[in-house]
Amino acid sequence: GNSVTQMEGPVTLSEEAFLTINCTYTATGYPSLFWYVQYPGEGLQLLLKATKADDKGSNKGFEATYRKETTSFHLEKGSVQVSDSAVYFCALTSSGGSYIPTFGRGTSLIVHP
């Protein structure tokens, strides 16, 4: 079956620090990969996505590259801000029959001024 593994949080950083949140996956077929962000009390919002190998998704300074050889989709940002404090979820949907989005457990990011 499909599964997504994320690094455990919380990740605590100072403002302007470099961010990496690791994500690896197992999937049937050819998955599409996503990062979602959840702010306190809110639903999940799509942050970025990549639908095939070597694609790079990017948005609001965040980037992630679809690495088929390592089955990874790590999230990075060069300089985080306090407003980036949230929970980040890595997810996939697979072309192998089921449309059900599969999520990692989420990684909490806390950015201090």
Add this chain to the structure above:
Amino acid sequence: NAGVMQNPRHLVRRRGQEARLRCSPMKGHSHVYWYRQLPEEGLKFMVYLQKENIIDESGMPKERFSAEFPKEGPSILRIQQVVRGDSAAYFCASSPPTSGIEAFFGQGTRLTVV
């Protein structure tokens, strides 16, 4: 194009009552998913529905929980005889019947059982 609409946003029920959560998917989306999120935990898949059909309910508790997505109207997640352990945030997401397209989430319903 309105997003995924969930209501109510907050719901308080006494133990033993029924909770009914509603979700209207985005226009053009025929796939609906329900997830449960407990404090400090990730999203747990509950059920996947298409119009008038339950496609996958492998994440639904065997008792007290049911879901439907009728031909007309919103999808409904129903919890009968609620217990304190049902307190959680319940999220609905929808997507079109196309692979590679992300699911769009509602704001969630926060259920508190007292």
